[in-house]
Amino acid sequence: MSATVRATIIVLACAVIAGAASPRTRTVQDARPAEPVGIADEAIERGRLLASTACAGCHATGTTGESPMAAATSLREIVHRYPLDQLEEAFAEGLVTAHPAMPQYIFRASEIDDLIAYLETLKAER
Numbered sequence: 858m859s860a861t862v863r864a865t866i867i868v869l870a871c872a873v874i875a876g877a878a879s880p881r882t883r884t885v886q887d888a889r890p891a892e893p894v895g896i897a898d899e900a901i902e903r904g905r906l907l908a909s910t911a912c913a914g915c916h917a918t919g920t921t922g923e924s925p926m927a928a929a930t931s932l933r934e935i936v937h938r939y940p941l942d943q944l945e946e947a948f949a950e951g952l953v954t955a956h957p958a959m960p961q962y963i964f965r966a967s968e969i970d971d972l973i974a975y976l977e978t979l980k981a982e983r
Contacts, residue, residue, distance in 0.1 A: 897974065904975025907968055908932060915958070920982050928956060936980040945973050 908918040917924040917931035924931050935944070947953075951963040964972065 900971045900974040901978055902975075903968075904971035904973070907964075907972055908975055911962060920979065926958065928958070932976065933979045933982065936976050941973055941976060941980070944976065945969055948972060 905918070908916075912918050912932060913925070915924060915926040915929035916935075917929075917933070920933060922931075930938070948962070948964045948969045949966070951961050952959065953961060
């Protein structure tokens with residue numbers, strides 16, 4: 858048996874022994890890095906703050922309450938009328954609506970991510 862074959866067998870044997878000594882079975886999920894704690898929460902909070910500054914003048918932005926402008930649908934209703942991916946696209950391209958009181962907003966990509974993270978929480982509330 859050649860030295861290379863012997864070395865390969867030793868490496869494989871060590872790997873098998875190390876795996877057998879493991880206290881639990883490893884899964885594919887174990888190989889994925891964990892999301893840093895708080896990153897999602899921070900995005901949600903930034904999205905909530907963005908909604909409260911850019912949208913709350915007309916729309917109800919929380920889980921309860923009426924919109925300040927009667928014709929403006931609450932965000933918690935909007936997320937059930939439209940798929941979030943369509944809203945994401947509209948935020949990127951600039952919101953255009955049928956009523957003239959709606960200002961045109963164009964959000965940066967990071968703002969859209971944060972806003973969608975917040976809107977996901979509103980969608981989950983129902």
